[in-house]
Amino acid sequence: MTKLYDLIIIGSGPICAGILHGIPDNLSIAVITHGGYGGYEVDVNGDLTYANRFGGGLDEWHGVSSLALYKKHYPSDMALAKEFFSEIYMEREEICECIDESHIYIPNKKIDLHNLVELIESLNCDVIVGNVDSVNLESFYAEAIIGDARFRAKKIILAAGAIGSMRLLSNSGLGTPNAYIGNHINGYCNFNVKPPEGALSIKRGKGGHAKPIVSGILSGHEYIQYHRPSLFDFRYKDMLIKNKSTYSRSKSEVYSKILRAMSPGLISEAIYNRYGYWIGGSNSNVYYQIESTNVYYYDHQKKLILVDQNNLKSFNHSLKSDFGFKQLCEETIVSGIHFYNSVNPVDGIGIIANKESWSNTILVADSSCLKSIGGAHHTFSIMAMGNLAARRIYE
Amino acid sequence: MNEADMIQYHEWLLRRSWKGYLYRRYYLYPRLWRYVRGKTLDVGCGIGDFIGLTKNSIGADINKYNVQYCLNKNIDAVLFSNNKLPFDENSFDCVIFDNVIEHIYDSNDILNDAARVLSKGGLMVIGVPVFKHFFHDADHKIYHSKDSMMNALLVPRMEYESDFNTPSNSILKLIFKHTCRWYVYKKT
Numbered sequence: 001m002t003k004l005y006d007l008i009i010i011g012s013g014p015i016c017a018g019i020l021h022g023i024p025d026n027l028s029i030a031v032i033t034h035g036g037y038g039g040y041e042v043d044v045n046g047d048l049t050y051a052n053r054f055g056g057g058l059d060e061w062h063g064v065s066s067l068a069l070y071k072k073h074y075p076s077d078m079a080l081a082k083e084f085f086s087e088i089y090m091e092r093e094e095i096c097e098c099i100d101e102s103h104i105y106i107p108n109k110k111i112d113l114h115n116l117v118e119l120i121e122s123l124n125c126d127v128i129v130g131n132v133d134s135v136n137l138e139s140f141y142a143e144a145i146i147g148d149a150r151f152r153a154k155k156i157i158l159a160a161g162a163i164g165s166m167r168l169l170s171n172s173g174l175g176t177p178n179a180y181i182g183n184h185i186n187g188y189c190n191f192n193v194k195p196p197e198g199a200l201s202i203k204r205g206k207g208g209h210a211k212p213i214v215s216g217i218l219s220g221h222e223y224i225q226y227h228r229p230s231l232f233d234f235r236y237k238d239m240l241i242k243n244k245s246t247y248s249r250s251k252s253e254v255y256s257k258i259l260r261a262m263s264p265g266l267i268s269e270a271i272y273n274r275y276g277y278w279i280g281g282s283n284s285n286v287y288y289q290i291e292s293t294n295v296y297y298y299d300h301q302k303k304l305i306l307v308d309q310n311n312l313k314s315f316n317h318s319l320k321s322d323f324g325f326k327q328l329c330e331e332t333i334v335s336g337i338h339f340y341n342s343v344n345p346v347d348g349i350g351i352i353a354n355k356e357s358w359s360n361t362i363l364v365a366d367s368s369c370l371k372s373i374g375g376a377h378h379t380f381s382i383m384a385m386g387n388l389a390a391r392r393i394y395e
Numbered sequence: 396m397n398e399a400d401m402i403q404y405h406e407w408l409l410r411r412s413w414k415g416y417l418y419r420r421y422y423l424y425p426r427l428w429r430y431v432r433g434k435t436l437d438v439g440c441g442i443g444d445f446i447g448l449t450k451n452s453i454g455a456d457i458n459k460y461n462v463q464y465c466l467n468k469n470i471d472a473v474l475f476s477n478n479k480l481p482f483d484e485n486s487f488d489c490v491i492f493d494n495v496i497e498h499i500y501d502s503n504d505i506l507n508d509a510a511r512v513l514s515k516g517g518l519m520v521i522g523v524p525v526f527k528h529f530f531h532d533a534d535h536k537i538y539h540s541k542d543s544m545m546n547a548l549l550v551p552r553m554e555y556e557s558d559f560n561t562p563s564n565s566i567l568k569l570i571f572k573h574t575c576r577w578y579v580y581k582k583t
Contacts, residue, residue, distance in 0.1 A: 120538075127540075128500075130500070
């Protein structure tokens with residue numbers, strides 16, 4: 001007889017951590033992970049389903065999460081979203097001061113739940129190591145299949161990344177993949193960027209939640225470009241000084257950044273962030289996020305979502321030659337795939353961002369389930385949504 | 396487990412460190428002996444470390460190279476397969492699983508069969524790694540949480556008695572970095 005868990009989470013990254021953080025400790029939970037941690041290198045030529053850190057290396061991340069996003073999807077739960085971010089930091093008061101009406105500024109410092117190991121131990125989760133072949137949807141439960149082994153749960157959450165989760169659904173004959181597969185690729189470029197034509201006269205979205213600023217065709221790739229708040233922004237200088245760890249590790253580092261802002265690069269960056277005008281300069285730090293198409297494809301024989309290397313190379317080449325991106329790293333370009341619209345959900349499968357689907361047996365938790373979150377940090381955003389969903393499901 | 400895996404695992408066991416041997420010989424096994432009574436079966440006996448030092452005991456393993464190694468050393472061991480132990484019902488007073496069930500996706504069958512060969516009032520002692528050390532072995536498949544071991548062991552007539560950690564000493568923990576939690580069950 002196979003044990004029936006209350007919940008199985010497939011994937012052991014930040015989303016898993018966010019979900020576990022919202023789950024009461026009286027449930028039987030299993031986390032399925034591919035294992036192989038410790039020195040595992042992410043292979044861009046592989047199927048891109050593996051992360052290389054248990055817990056997603058949450059202690060090294062920082063960014064901005066948009067409250068407008070939660071307002072859109074969870075209008076009544078905004079307080080919970082704020083609470084989540086204040087809870088995951090060890091120094092609550094400090095992070096609370098980093099929350100204003102429209103944003104949560106995620107500091108570059110250790111997050112309380114970065115240690116997924118402790119979270120798993122405190123919740124008494126089982127951890128199953130293996131690559132899930134498929135998921136089955138039954139009447140009263142779902143099951144994850146690894147080789148000959150079957151693991152059953154009342155609810156399964158797919159948090160294996162957009163590629164991994166979508167591949168699982170595809171292999172399981174659930175959520176028929178459609179023509180949107182491979183739609184959008186995200187790249188985060190932060191080295192000596194030269195903004196493209198057209199970007200100079202367009203102001204950023206209100207309150208830092210960036211809107212698409214450029215779209216078009218590049219080497220046959222349809223793309224949308226956003227930018228995200230960068231390391232230093234004059235609008236937030238008070239917050240930078242007040243909160244020594246917002247984007248920085250020490251108060252002296254904040255003052256150092258302000259002093260260094262006398263450099264043309266950082267001044268131009270701050271002006272660009274504030275007014276949307278680019279006056280040039282090296283040593284700038286504006287983050288671009290470019291979403292393109294046709295880079296991933298679904299191999300029906302191998303049942304894998306793979307990278308179209310030719311398209312990727314031509315796209316990268318165009319980014320360098322036409323856009324002026326330098327020191328571009330392919331690994332950072334191949335960083336994501338949008339789940340949104342890529343799979344036709346069927347009965348029993350829901351998206352964790354939609355409240356209506358919380359009663360479903362299989363849920364997909366991935367930032368790309370959302371149509372667009374602009375300049376907000378994808379992972380932090382879906383982490384909070386996973387947390388909200390977990391609280392709501394088991395309240 | 397295929398032939399190559401069996402050879403690889405057997406050779407891996409033979410490469411044990413002297414530090415590990417001393418730990419098992421003078422710390423771990425004396426702790427386990429507190430629960431050992433009467434005739435003892437070590438399921439997943441490996442190269443026979445435990446049964447070689449324990450009187451009135453026999454080992455069982457699915458790896459023929461391990462079993463042959465034990466027999467060559469005059470240690471009593473038998474080969475088994477398909478989760479069926481080649482022993483009669485109620486034939487043992489104690490059954491030990493020393494870091495075995497985390498290597499198996501579905502351990503219910505072997506645990507049930509071990510309960511079958513255990514006599515009434517006999518003890519089943521199961522050792523699993525703690526989570527911090529779970530990923531140290533690439534062959535580990537399932538981390539069994541404390542909750543899972545205490546409340547969800549799907550074996551009839553086995554009642555949870557107690558649990559303990561080895562090593563429990565913090566200095567030894569630092570040295571060996573392989574902490575196990577042991578669960579003791581009694582057949583009713």
